[in-house]
Amino acid sequence: MIKRMIQQIDLNKKFNKINEYWTPKIIGELNGQYVKLAKLKDEFIWHSHQEEDELFQVMKGTLIMEFRDKVTQTKAGEILIIPKGVEHKPKTNGEEVWIILFEPKSTKHTGEIVDELTVEKPEWI
Amino acid sequence: MIKRMIQQIDLNKKFNKINEYWTPKIIGELNGQYVKLAKLKDEFIWHSHQEEDELFQVMKGTLIMEFRDKVTQTKAGEILIIPKGVEHKPKTNGEEVWIILFEPKSTKHTGEIVDELTVEKPEWI
Known part of the structure; x- marks a missing residue:
C-alpha cells in the first residue's frame, strides 16, 4: 500500500491498538520509509540489519540495548540510532516500553535472522 | 557529515539549544534521512516539496497547517505526514510549538521557494 494522502496520526490511539510485544505495526509511510510503533517487554534476539540504519524513539519506559561491546539505556524523550551492520x-527491565521506529520499508525487525519471532509483513494499524 | 556511529539523543537537551524560530537543526541521520528539530511561532510561508514527503511530530503546542482546501491541527503526541507536491x-496560534521533522537530506524547509527564510545548510546541534 502506498499512501499519497495527508496522514494525521494520534500516537496514543495507535499504541492502544497494540496488544502483543515485539511486533511492530505500521502507522505511516513517507519517502520509502515506514513509521512503526511497537511495545516491548523482556528481551528480543541478537540481530543486525546489513543495509539499514534503525531509529528508536522511546515514548514510555527505558529501552536497554545490548551491543557486543557496551549497553545503552534510552529513556522516554530520547532517540537511539543504530547504524547498519551493528549487532544489537x-x-x-521487566516494564513495558513503547517505541516509535523509523526505518526503510525493506527492514525486517529481526534483521538477517529469520526466527519464530520474525514478522514477514508488518500490519498497518 | 555522515555519522556511522551509535547516536543517542536527548530531545529536550537539543530543543534547549534552539533559540530561533523556523530554523530546523539536525540532530540525527540515518538511511539518507535527517532527523531535525524546530521551534515554530506565528507563521511560515506557503511552499511544497516536489520530491519529498514530510513528517512533523509535535512535541509541544499545536501545529496548525493550512492547505489550499483545508486546515489541520496537530497536537503534542500526534504526527502529520504531508505527501510531496502538496502546498502547505x-x-x-501565537504559542511556541516544538516539532521533530523527518525528511530526506535533500529537503529544504521552504521547498521550491527560495525566500529570505531559506536556510541553505541546516546546522547540526
Whole structure:
C-alpha cells in the first residue's frame, strides 16, 4: 500500500491498538520509509540489519540495548540510532516500553535472522 | 557529515539549544534521512516539496497547517505526514510549538521557494 494522502496520526490511539510485544505495526509511510510503533517487554534476539540504519524513539519506559561491546539505556524523550551492520539486542527491565521506529520499508525487525519471532509483513494499524 | 556511529539523543537537551524560530537543526541521520528539530511561532510561508514527503511530530503546542482546501491541527503526541507536491503553510496560534521533522537530506524547509527564510545548510546541534 502506498499512501499519497495527508496522514494525521494520534500516537496514543495507535499504541492502544497494540496488544502483543515485539511486533511492530505500521502507522505511516513517507519517502520509502515506514513509521512503526511497537511495545516491548523482556528481551528480543541478537540481530543486525546489513543495509539499514534503525531509529528508536522511546515514548514510555527505558529501552536497554545490548551491543557486543557496551549497553545503552534510552529513556522516554530520547532517540537511539543504530547504524547498519551493528549487532544489537533490545530488552527492557521487566516494564513495558513503547517505541516509535523509523526505518526503510525493506527492514525486517529481526534483521538477517529469520526466527519464530520474525514478522514477514508488518500490519498497518 | 555522515555519522556511522551509535547516536543517542536527548530531545529536550537539543530543543534547549534552539533559540530561533523556523530554523530546523539536525540532530540525527540515518538511511539518507535527517532527523531535525524546530521551534515554530506565528507563521511560515506557503511552499511544497516536489520530491519529498514530510513528517512533523509535535512535541509541544499545536501545529496548525493550512492547505489550499483545508486546515489541520496537530497536537503534542500526534504526527502529520504531508505527501510531496502538496502546498502547505505551517503556523501556530501565537504559542511556541516544538516539532521533530523527518525528511530526506535533500529537503529544504521552504521547498521550491527560495525566500529570505531559506536556510541553505541546516546546522547540526
